[in-house]
Amino acid sequence: MSRPRGRRVDPARAAALEVLRAVRAEDGYTNLVLPAVLSQHGLTGRDAAFVTELAAGTVRRQATYDAVLAACIDRPLRKVETAVLDALRLGTHQLLGMRVPAHAAISTTVDLVRAKVSQGAGGFANAVLRKVSARDLAAWIDEVAPSSDADAHGHLAVAESHPRWVVDALASAVGEDELAALLAADNVPPRVTLVARPGRATRDELPGTPTPYSPYGVTLEGGDPAAVPAVAEGRAGVQDEGSQLVALALAAAPVEGRDERWVDLCAGPGGKASLLAALAAERGAALTGVELHHHRARLVARAASSGGGAGFAGVVQADATRAPYADASADRILLDAPCTGLGALRRRPEARWRRTPGDLAELVALQRTLLAEAGRVLRPGGALLYATCSPVLAETAEVVTAVLGDHPELRLDDVRPHLPAVPDADGPLPGSVQLWPHRHATDAMFLALLRRTS
Ligand SMILES: C[S@@+](CC[C@H](N)C(=O)[O-])C[C@H]1O[C@@H](n2cnc3c(N)ncnc32)[C@H](O)[C@@H]1O
Known part of the structure; x- marks a missing residue:
């Protein structure tokens, strides 16, 4: 295919390439880089939605696409210039993951590579993407992933684009039967969920569909949440339904005697603290938010x-x-x-590639x-x-079991009665709760209620 020099580069693809570069080279977060790049390029509406899917979908599906590209390139991918590899991943996502016609996906990628890298690299991109376009996604997965029979987790690591160690860790938590459904759910960006903070807003004044479990939530069909007046005024906010349920479960747990001093020990950026403070204000209590990092x-x-500060005693x-x-x-x-966040992969496209088993070990110690320190501050009769936001057993059941083992004054209570509307949510310890994206359409939040006996 020969192309005239200086052909116009499609602004949407150029913007998506910039997002990939910032995420890869500057450790950026897709969801933070995207709005900045979109505004720099003046992209809005459908164009912005296209760039978002292009960039976030490419980041999410990187393991699948890299396995396909490795089969189409006769040298290791690490020897391909990074800007070219990013463009090839974008082209592959258009060919295999979006409904972009092959000629458009290939020609726009070739133009992009010619404009941003070199003429010669454009020819290379053309040849590679023609090979990619010869099969659909299912046929490629059959070709490049280990067979399910020989290596079930290895197959899913490629087919559902997760690091192998993450597949193994999630399998231990969810079980083999639901593993594929969980990994598939991680690849579907969630709808935006809002919370109407009690006493300040009602969910009737919010657009969208009421959430099934939280009485304060709605799920938006689309649109900009910041344009909702109650959100702009801080009376409502963006919050996953699972996070709402965490705050609601703590507020619903009975305590004996005084119920005035509430503390959120890891409060940043303040989503659950805001809901808890609103609930505290309704019953004359007040919440203090504790957070290690200044900006958070x-x-x-x-x-x-x-x-308005109601329900907050301070930060x-x-x-x-x-x-x-x-x-x-x-x-x-x-x-x-603080946790690996491996239960919130739906909303953080790059998170699965950043976390390492070493992070897990450090986080578990923290x-x-x-938890032991929280147990010290808790008064007998309190909650x-x-x-x-991780279902990984090392961070959930094993942390709680270890702390209970070291602290006989603490005991595990049943949190389930305080989330009565949520089905199929039994957690790994008696009385604990584990929410799941594929079952509940929430982040995979783990909840355990502890009491102090003396
Ligand atoms: C999972 S996030 C909390 C999210 C928050 N509850 C919300 O709903 O918005 C954990 C927070 O703990 C903070 N953190 C980490 N280590 C901490 C420490 N030693 N003391 C207090 N906060 C800490 C992190 O900076 C992070 O903001």
Whole structure:
């Protein structure tokens, strides 16, 4: 295929290529880089939606596409110039994952490579993408993935584009029968869910469909959530239904006696703290948000002030492994611990490629220290909710079991009665809850309720 020099590059593809570069080379987050690049290129509406699918879908499906590209290129992918490889991944996503006609997917990628890299690289891209276009996605997966019979997890790692260690870890949590459904759900970007903060907004004033489990949520069909007046005024916010349920479960758990001092020990950026504070305000209690990192503590403070401050006692920048509270001083505690986030892969396209088994080991040590410290601050008769947006057993059941083993004054309680509307959510420990994207259309939040006996 020969192309005239200087042919116009499609702005949507150029924008998507910029997003891939920033995510790869600058450790950017797809969801943060995208709005900036879209606005630089003046792309809105359908064009913006196309770039979003192009970039986020390519990042998400990278393992599948790299396996296909490796079969079409006669040298290792690491020897392909990175800008060319990014463009080839974009072209492959258009060919195998979007309904872009082959001639358009190939010619626009070739133009992009010629404009951004070199004429010669354009010829290479053309030859590779012609090979990619010879099969559809299912046929390519048959060709390049290990067979399911010989290596079930290896097959899913390629077919559903997850790192092998993540497939193994998720399999231990969800079981083999539902593993493929879970991994497939991770590849579907979720609809935006809003929360109407109680006492400040009602969900009747929000657009969208009521969520099935949280009485405060709605799911939007599309559109910009920031354009919803209650969101712009801080009376409502964007929040996954699973996160809403975490806050609601803690608020619903009965406590004996005083119920005034609520603490969120890992509060940034403040989503659950905002919902908890609204619930606290309704019953004369107040929540303090604790957060280690300055910029995240500021986000919590901003969330508190945009809601008028009701229900917030304050925001403290501190290390919750040495929480600035006396023993047995808090009535309700949320410990929404830093975790791998492997339960929220739907909304973070690059997260699965960034996490390592080494991160998991570090996080587990931190989670255990934080939970033991939360147990120290909890008063007998109060309620402590441990939550993660990861279903990985090392971060959920194993952390709770280890801390209970070291602290006989703590015991596990049943959190399920406080989430009565949620079916099929039994967690890995008696009385714990595990939500799932493929079952509940939420992030895979884990919840365990702890009590202190003395
Ligand atoms: C899972 S996020 C919390 C999300 C938050 N609950 C929400 O709904 O918006 C965990 C938070 O813990 C913070 N964190 C990490 N280590 C901490 C520590 N030692 N003390 C306090 N906060 C910490 C992280 O910066 C992060 O903001």
